[in-house]
Amino acid sequence: MTEWSYTVRVWAIRKRPYRKPYQLRWQVGTRPHSESFLTSGLAESRRAELITAARAGEAFDVETGMPKSRVQKDRDISFYQHARNYMELKWDDAPAKTRVGLAETMATVTAVLVKDTKGMPDANAARGALYGWAFNKRRWDQEAPEDVRRMLAWYSRNSLPVSALSEAPAVRKALNACAKRLDGKTAAASVIHRKRAVFHQALSIAVEDGLLTENPLHTIQWNPPERVEDELDPECVPDPAMAEVLLEAVAEQGARGRHLKAFFGCLYYGGARPAEIVALGRDDVRLPRRGWGKLRLSESRPRAGRSWTDSGEAHDRKGLKHRPRAAVRWVPIPPELVALLRWHVTVNGYAPDGRLFRTARGGMVQESGYGEVWRRAREAVLSPDELKTKLAKRPYDLRHAAVSTWLSSGVEPQLVAYRAGQSVAVLFRFYAKFLKGGDDEANAKISARLAQRRAPA
Structure with missing residues (x-):
């Protein structure tokens, strides 16, 4: 030191x-x-x-x-080299999805922190080379295509030194890039916030390495677009009747739809995340002949791509979100889902490794597959005007429907948070509008109590 x-x-x-x-x-x-x-x-x-x-x-x-x-x-070193050092530092301890996010940010920022634009590669091709090769540690030992090598060599020569980021114009240029998509349109506020956070961390590492005296983001005046509201928009959430109609419509979308009906049922009736369900196995379900059953959720398998995981599998293996790696969450499931899963097992059985859900070739179900089934089911159920709205636009909205149903049923927020795998603080912040839905009932109870105090003895 x-x-x-x-x-x-x-x-x-x-x-x-x-x-x-x-x-x-x-x-x-x-x-x-x-x-x-x-x-x-x-x-x-x-x-x-x-x-x-x-x-x-x-x-x-x-x-x-x-x-x-x-x-x-x-x-002093170039920002291109610093970004690679940063990726190497973060790689081993980062889940695959996090690696993807870090690489996306470093590619976005590195692409604009250059000395000049003479001979600059095409923006789309350059972003792919930076994201897929320069900042993917798993590929550093592989031979990149010739066009990729040329583009990376250009950025290696023309990248600004890290010391240039002590000047506000360079930092603003990077932040503005984080706020734009490749087509020039403004990025989603949540994406801007995430990329700014990664960029901030990369600059903090530069300070630790003695490349900068202080993190310039602490002093620069830059106003990003307003962040996405933390509260969930009720317009996205189908009510119980609509959710059940959508599940029936899923089953009508051919063999794949029939297979995925129970998958979507786990999102709606169990409030689980899709990544928690894709690898659900024989030993993870308790399906009695009558009454409530249980789901055992012990890991998350988000899809990041083979080049980003240590195993080389498309789906990463990680613990439950925001929980220790060995944490397990038991979620009670209603008889409706028990019956749906029992039917699914009877018709489809289990994969050789015990999984409940699989593709036609036995692989793990993917967003592209179940997303297409959901899109067709939504088109079959909703009116043309409803299709233009955000109502049930994503399969994930079934999870939101589950949590909002629990809350509106009067289940204690602490129990709802546990079943959903969230903290109570996140539950109160994200589902605030649904918690407010009980105001009339609460007001009536308070009025009744006050009336009792005013009544003559």
């Missing part, structure tokens, strides 16, 4: 009978330093640099004897 000192003494230059006769001597803290020069002019120039830095109150590195500005200049 670098040791800094503000105690600096610079002595006069002395001449000696050597090949470099002009010697400059100075002291930082208690450590002496010296440097020899061919001419007195060079020696005077270095002496003036040291005296100017000391008078300006700049810290000096005890090890090298140089002022902080000089040390940072000597250490």
